[in-house]
Amino acid sequence: MTIPVAVAPEVPDELRAAIEAGGGELAALADARALVWVSEAGGFPEQLPTGIEWVQLPAAGIEDFVAAGVLERHPGVRFTSAAGAFSATVAEHALALLLAGVRYLPEHLRATTWRQQDFLPHVGTLRGSTVAVVGAGGIGKALIPSLLTLGAEVIAVNRSGRPVTGSGIPDGITTVPAERLDTVWPVADHVVVAAPATPATAHLVGSAELALLRPNSWVINVARGSLIDTEALVAALRAGTIGGAGLDVTDPEPLPDGHPLWALPNVIITPHDSNPPQVRVAAFAAHVRENVRRFAAGDDLLAPVDPSTGY
Amino acid sequence: MTIPVAVAPEVPDELRAAIEAGGGELAALADARALVWVSEAGGFPEQLPTGIEWVQLPAAGIEDFVAAGVLERHPGVRFTSAAGAFSATVAEHALALLLAGVRYLPEHLRATTWRQQDFLPHVGTLRGSTVAVVGAGGIGKALIPSLLTLGAEVIAVNRSGRPVTGSGIPDGITTVPAERLDTVWPVADHVVVAAPATPATAHLVGSAELALLRPNSWVINVARGSLIDTEALVAALRAGTIGGAGLDVTDPEPLPDGHPLWALPNVIITPHDSNPPQVRVAAFAAHVRENVRRFAAGDDLLAPVDPSTGY
Incomplete structure (x- = not known):
């Protein structure tokens, strides 16, 4: 059965297509069983039609909707947030940085002549390599399936050391507790840092850790700049003891003009x-x-909001 | 049961690890049930111990081994080639080029200052985009699972239009016959060319096709330079009617010094x-x-050689 879904206050093209791809069809609010709300909390309808069973909110953090009483006013309606929706985007970025490094794209982009023989020895592959994913929250879990699909071995690092689970992640994937992180560096070809910034993770990657990596190892950071000791990283890059670094976050951030990282090839x-x-x-x-698909199938929805906790 | 596997004439570290990961263990030739041969046809043993049931050859094309009588001398032994083994590598390269383009890495690599606001509008995602994979042979089939894992929609193009099948490819994936390729350009966000070079595929991507793509479309070629009309590509790139191009192959090849492609950002x-x-x-x-795993499990091996045809 096709699920009638309203989108308000306006209907972006991407959402129309998404609803149809999920097995729904766009409907007026009065005729809909679900509402995808794409604006601020302030404009949310005072009362929803009684046919509305589920509301998808547009943000990962929905404290504004809670404060505005939106959930309170609709006790019989299921609300979902966008929590987790943006992890995949950051994971894709991490993969782009890692592949660009492993495939030696920075140097390729500087080339203005063919010189194939110069490039051949420097082109690597993730296939058969070991990638440590340090931090197995949303971003790490979203990245692991891509790494596995490319034929990499993955070592996940989380707090408990219990095998990471998630969509596209096989049972029993190698998972190391953060307290045994020292065992990971010697066996990792590449490292993706995707852990939260806490006092415990500050300078998680420092000179001792970088010294255990390899001349072709890439270090990727899509978490927070504080997780890597920038001075130690610059030293390792200059000495050539690692292959390179892909950084979406830096310390300090923004990275100031003239910082040595800007000039390293x-x-x-x-x-x-x-x-x-x-x-x-x-x-x-x-x-x-995905949530329309799940709603149509009667499955649990992604990112359900617990009215008692408000997230 | 652990399968005893010999590697000769020498044992690269990578193969020792691969055999163990596949459920085998390195053994002397006299004690082995399988042999992985990593050298030329000329040095292949005159006679194998009778315990050898399977031989893995190191090349995709094994005409030298056939010519040297290696298969003929061992009629009771199963031989496998490396056919298909290298598709994944080229597919990974195509993915690296595509992600680098979509994530705007060329311009990022030229930056020496933070200017986040300049970059934000140009960073794209494969998630929710439509990628046409033109040519669904080994490389295309190896690429499709990665694209799907990243949340892209895939349109595969092959000769028959019968849905492409393969490991990691869901049943009934959208597949268009080459003769209806004109229907693909208007709906594709990005195009990966992975078809063989034949008279029929020469200039498969020309000015008419490029005109149907979008200002943020990337065109990737990991097949042969002749499949793209280089002059038309340069014109489209200069006009900004497409987003960019990632080329592992060019026409002419090698690309001569001073060619306009070298200077385009x-x-x-x-x-x-x-x-x-x-x-x-x-x-x-x-x-x-993978073949050791299959041998141990009693499954069909990858790339079995048919002694009657010699490939």
Whole structure:
């Protein structure tokens, strides 16, 4: 059965397509069983038609909707947030940085002549390599399936050491507790940092850790700049003890003009732009599509809001 | 049961690890049930111990082994080639080029200052985009699972239009016959060319096709330079009617010094280096690992050689 879904206050093209791809069809609010709300909390309808069973909110953090009493006013309606929807976007960025490094794209982009023989020895592959994903929250879990699809071995690092689970992640994937992170560096070809910034994770990657990596290892950071000791990173890059670094976040941030990282040939810096506004649109559309599919199938929805906790 | 596997004439570290990961263990030839041969046809043993049931050869094309009588001398032994083993490497390269383009890495690599606001509007995502994979042979089939994992829609193009099948490819994936390729350009966000070079595929991508793409479309070619009309591509790139091009192959090739493609800011050229020697090692190791696993499980092996046809 096709689910009638309203989108308000306006209908972006991406959402129309997402709803249809998920097995729904666009409907007027009065005829709909679900509402995808794409604006601020302030404009949310005072009362929803009684046919509305589910409301998809547009943000990962929905404290404004809670404060505005939106959930309170509709006790019989299920609300979902966009929590987790944007992890995949950041994970895609991490993969782009890692592949660009491994495939030696920075140097290729500087070339103005063919010189194939110069490039051949420097082109690597993720296939058969070991990638440590340090931090297995939303971003890490979204990245792991891509790495596995490319034939990489993955070592996930989380707090508990219990095998990471998630969509596209096989049971029993190698998972190391953060307290045994020292065992990861010697066996990792590449490292993707995707852990939250806490006192415990500050300078998680320092000179001792970098010294255990390899001359072709790439270090990717899409989490927070504080997780890497920048001075130690610059030293390792200059000494050539690692292959390169892909950084969407830096310390300090913004990275000041003239900082040594700007001038190093094997560094890719993206100015914390892995989840820009227009990409959020596509990510939210994918989230809506999946939730429409789940609603139609009677499955649990992604990111259900617990009215008692408000998130 | 652990399968005893010999590797000769020498044992690269990658293969030892691959055999163990596949459920085998390295053994002397006299004690082995399988042999992975990693050298030329000329040095192949005159007679194999009778315990050898399966031989993995190191090349995709094994005409030298056929000519040297290797298969003929061992009629009771199953031989496998490395056919297909290197497709994944080229597919990974195509993905690296496509992601680098979509994530705007060429311009990022030129930056020496943060200017986040300049970059945000240009960073795209594969998630929710439509990628046409033109040519669904080994490379195309190896690429499709990665695109799907990243949340892209895939339109595969092959000769028959019968849905492409393969590992990691869901049943009934959208597949268009080559004769209806004109219907693909208007709906594709990005195009990956991975078809063989034949008279029918020469200038498959020309000015008419490029005109149907979008200002943020990337065109990737990992097949042969002749499939794209280079002059038309340069014109489209200069006019900004497409987003950019990632080219591992060019026409002419090698691309001569001073060619306009070298100077365009939204072009990534890799000098036909997507499958360099050291990457072949990793790709072959992955092939061996999978075949050891299959041998141990009693499954059909990858790339079995038919003694009657010699490939």
